[in-house]
Amino acid sequence: MAHLTSRTAAIAFASCVLAGLSVSTPAQAREVVSFNDSSYSAGTVVIRTSERRLYYVLGDGRALRYPVGVGKSGKQWSGTTMISGKHWKPDWAPPSEVKRDIPSLPNLIRGGTASNPMGVAAMTLSGGQYAIHGTNKPGSVGGFVSYGCIRMYNADVADLFGRVSVGTTVVVTR
DSSP: HHHHHHHHHHHHHHHHHHHHHHHHHHOOOEEEEOOOOOOEEEEEEEEEEETTTTEEEEETTTEEEEEEEEEEOOOOEEEEEEEEEEEEEBBOOOOHHHHHHHHTTOOOOOOOOOOOOOEEEEEETTTSSSSOOOOGGGTTTEEEESOOEEEOHHHHHHHHHHHTTOOOEEEEOO
């Protein structure tokens, strides 16, 4: 009986650990939605900052919609650009504006670490100032939180990373 109790306790403990892991890591939040704006071709990324949503246009009146975190007040921008680079587990060096506001930040945070704000992947945008990237702070997705970058859940940025290529058009609207 003691052996059975120990085994039952071990199974219960493992179940709790696994349940805790699934709670702390949000599931993907993307969904296929109607997208009837014919001014965008299939394969285009459209970010609507007022909605805090990113759309990957599939064509035929459909798109994948992802929740995103966007620039805080005074840090938002709009325009058309393109993906200039794709980086898996990128290192991050805080831009001078961020470093000025948070001087305690290190000059470089290695990719793959919990303190790296880029999450699992980043797609840099032409001009080099902004990126679409993951985050290790999933609670920030859906808010006005960044210095102009677009934040996604790690599972969602990994999904988008696999769908786009360097040169993909990105349109940011307010």
